[in-house]
Amino acid sequence: MGAMANRRGFIVTLLMLAPSTVLIAVFLIAPMLIVLGYSFAGRDAYGGIVPGFNLDSYRELFQPLYFPIFWNSVKLAFWNTVLCVLTAYPIAYFIAFRAGRFAPVLLILMLIPFWIDFLIRISAWVVLMGRNGMINSVLTATILDEPARMLGTYGAVLVGLVYAFLPSAVFPIYAALQPIDRALLEAGRDLGAGPVQNFRRVTLPLSMPGVMAACLFVFVPSMGVFAIPVLLGGGKSIIIGNLIVQLFLDFRNMPLGSAVSVVLLVFSSLGILLYMRALRRVEAARA
Amino acid sequence: MSETSVLTQGQKTRIWIEANLLGRLAPAVTLLAYLFLFVPIVVLVAYSFNASRSTVVWSGFTFDWYGEVFKDRGLRQALQVSAIIAFVSALVSTAIGALTALAIVRRRFPGRDALATLLLAPMVLPEIVMAVALLVFMVALNITLGYFSMIVSHVLITVPFATLIVRAAAASLDRRLEEAAADLGANEWQIFWRVTFPLLLPPIVTAFLLAATLSFDNFVMSTFTSGVGTTPLPLRIYSMLKLGITPKINALGALMVLLNVLVVVAVMGRHLKLILKK
Numbered sequence: 001m002g003a004m005a006n007r008r009g010f011i012v013t014l015l016m017l018a019p020s021t022v023l024i025a026v027f028l029i030a031p032m033l034i035v036l037g038y039s040f041a042g043r044d045a046y047g048g049i050v051p052g053f054n055l056d057s058y059r060e061l062f063q064p065l066y067f068p069i070f071w072n073s074v075k076l077a078f079w080n081t082v083l084c085v086l087t088a089y090p091i092a093y094f095i096a097f098r099a100g101r102f103a104p105v106l107l108i109l110m111l112i113p114f115w116i117d118f119l120i121r122i123s124a125w126v127v128l129m130g131r132n133g134m135i136n137s138v139l140t141a142t143i144l145d146e147p148a149r150m151l152g153t154y155g156a157v158l159v160g161l162v163y164a165f166l167p168s169a170v171f172p173i174y175a176a177l178q179p180i181d182r183a184l185l186e187a188g189r190d191l192g193a194g195p196v197q198n199f200r201r202v203t204l205p206l207s208m209p210g211v212m213a214a215c216l217f218v219f220v221p222s223m224g225v226f227a228i229p230v231l232l233g234g235g236k237s238i239i240i241g242n243l244i245v246q247l248f249l250d251f252r253n254m255p256l257g258s259a260v261s262v263v264l265l266v267f268s269s270l271g272i273l274l275y276m277r278a279l280r281r282v283e284a285a286r287a
Numbered sequence: 288m289s290e291t292s293v294l295t296q297g298q299k300t301r302i303w304i305e306a307n308l309l310g311r312l313a314p315a316v317t318l319l320a321y322l323f324l325f326v327p328i329v330v331l332v333a334y335s336f337n338a339s340r341s342t343v344v345w346s347g348f349t350f351d352w353y354g355e356v357f358k359d360r361g362l363r364q365a366l367q368v369s370a371i372i373a374f375v376s377a378l379v380s381t382a383i384g385a386l387t388a389l390a391i392v393r394r395r396f397p398g399r400d401a402l403a404t405l406l407l408a409p410m411v412l413p414e415i416v417m418a419v420a421l422l423v424f425m426v427a428l429n430i431t432l433g434y435f436s437m438i439v440s441h442v443l444i445t446v447p448f449a450t451l452i453v454r455a456a457a458a459s460l461d462r463r464l465e466e467a468a469a470d471l472g473a474n475e476w477q478i479f480w481r482v483t484f485p486l487l488l489p490p491i492v493t494a495f496l497l498a499a500t501l502s503f504d505n506f507v508m509s510t511f512t513s514g515v516g517t518t519p520l521p522l523r524i525y526s527m528l529k530l531g532i533t534p535k536i537n538a539l540g541a542l543m544v545l546l547n548v549l550v551v552v553a554v555m556g557r558h559l560k561l562i563l564k565k
Binding site: 009010012013016017019020021023024027028030031032034035038087090091093094095097098106108109110111112113115116117118119120121122123124125126127128130134163166167192194195216220221223224226227230231241244245248249254257258261264265268272 | 298301302306310312313314316317320321323324325327328330331334382383384386387389390394396402405406408409411412413414415416417419420421422423424427439440442443446450500503504506507510511521524525528529532536537539540543544547548550551555
C-alpha cells in the first residue's frame with residue numbers, strides 16, 4: 001500500500017515536471033547543440049550546410065573584417081555597464097535609505113519602462129535626437145548655431161543602451177541595499193566614522209553582490225542587442241547582435257552565424273562564471 | 288569637558304560636509320534619472336496629438352494620427368498576430384510554469400535544486416543566441432516558420448517568469464488548509480481543484496498577464512522565428528522606424544504605452560491600494 005502510494009507520487013511528480021523538462025531539452029538544449037555542430041560544419045555555395053568538422057568559420061572570425069565588431073561590442077557593453085551601475089547605485093541607495101514611504105512608488109515607476117514596448121521607448125529617442133528633434137531645437141535656440149548630429153553616432157547608441165538597461169541595474173542593487181541592518185551604520189557613526197567612511201567600509205562592501213549582479217544583467221545582454229545600433233547608430237556602430245542578424249537573415253551564412261553565436265554564448269557564460277566566483281569570494285570574506 | 292567631545296571640531300565639520308554631499312548626490316541623481324526615463328515617453332505621447340507632421344513644432348490638437356493607425360491594414364494584421372501569439376503562449380507558459388512551480392515547492396525528488404536552476408537558464412542566456420538556435424532547429428526539421436515557431440520561442444522565454452511568480456506564492460501558501468481538506472476526506476484531485484488552485488489563482492493570473500505582455504512586446508525572438516505572413520506588431524514597428532518617424536508611430540506608441548500601463552495597474556492595483564492606504 002505504502003509502496004504503491006509512493007510509486008503513484010513518483011509518477012505524479014514526473015508528469016508535473018515533464019512539460020518544462022521537455023521544453024528545455026527539445027527547444028533549448030537540442031537547438032544549441034545543433035548551432036554548436038553547425039559552427040564546425042562546412043558550407044556550400046548557396047549557404048547550405050555541408051556535414052563535416054573544420055575550424056574554418058572560427059578562423060574567418062579573426063579576420064580584420066570581423067574582429068573590430070567584437071572589440072566594439074565589448075567596449076560598448078563595458079561603457080554601458082559602467083554608466084548604468086554608476087547611475088543605478090545612487091538611485092537604489094536613495095530608494096533603500098532615503099525615500100521613506102515613497103520607496104514603493106519609486107520602485108513601481110522604475111518597473112514601468114520594463115512593461116513599455118522596447119521599440120517604442122527607443123523610437124522616442126529617435127524623435128528627440130533627430131536633426132530637427134527636440135534636443136536640437138533647444139540647443140540651437142541657446143548655445144549652438146547649427147543643429148548637432150546626434151543620430152548615427154556612438155554616443156547615441158550608448159544613450160539608447162543606458163536608457164534600455166538602467167532599470168535592470170537598479171533592481172539587483174536595491175535588493176542588496178534594502179536588507180542592510182541600519183544598526184551597523186549607527187555603530188559606524190558611534191565609532192566616529194564619517195558618512196563617506198561609513199559608506200566605503202560598511203554599505204558598499206555589503207552591497208557588492210548586488211553591484212555584481214547588476215553588471216551581469218547589463219553586460220551580457222547588451223552585446224546581443226541589434227535594434228539600438230540600427231535605429232540610433234545608423235547602422236555604423238555594429239555589434240555582435242547585428243552581425244548575427246546579418247549572417248543569418250541577410251547572408252544566410254549559417255556556419256559563420258553559428259560560430260558568432262557560440263562566441264557570444266562563451267562570452268556570456270564567462271560573465272556568469274566570473275559573477276559566481278566573485279560572489280563566492282565576497283561571501284567567503286564576509287563569513 | 289562635555290561627553291560629546293570624542294570628535295574634534297575638524298572631524299565634525301568633515302562629517303557635516305560629507306553628509307551633505309552624499310545626502311544631496313543620491314536624490315539629485317535619482318531625480319535626473321527618472322526625468323531621463325520618463326520625459327521621452329511623455330514627449331512621445333504628447334506629440335501623437337500634434338496636428339502637423341513635425342515632431343518639434345506644436346501646431347494644434349488632433350486625433351487624426353490615431354485614425355491613421357486604425358486605418359492601416361498592415362498594422363491591424365500585425366496586431367492580430369501579436370494578440371493570438373501573446374494569448375496562446377501566455378496560456379501554455381502559465382500552465383507549464385504553475386506545474387513546475389508546484390512540483391519544485393511540494394515534491395521531493397533528486398536533483399530538485401539543479402533542475403530549478405536549469406529552468407531559469409532562459410533568463411540569463413543571451414536571447415539572440417536562443418532565437419538563432421530555434422531558427423536553426425526549425426530549419427533543420429523542415430518546420431515552416433510561423434505561429435508554431437513563434438509560440439515555442441515565446442513560451443521558452445516566458446516560462447521562467449511564470450514559474451518564479453507561482454513558485455513564490457506556492458511557497459508561502461498555508462499548508463494547513465490542504466491538510467484540513469485531507470482530514471475532511473477530500474482526495475488529492477479534490478484538494479488541488481477546490482483548495483490549492485483557487486488560492487493560487489491570483490498569482491497565476493499575474494503570471495499570465497506578465498507572460499502575455501512579455502510575448503506581446505517581444506522583438507528579438509520574433510525576428511528569427513516569425514514567418515511570411517505572420518509578422519507580429521514589434522517587427523512591423525521596427526520596419527516602420529527604419530523608414531523614418533511619423534506621428535503615426537507616436538500614436539501607435541501612445542496606444543501601446545496605454546495598454547502596458549493598464550496591465551501594470553491590473554497586476555499591481557492591489558499593492559498600489561495598500562500603499563496609498565498607509
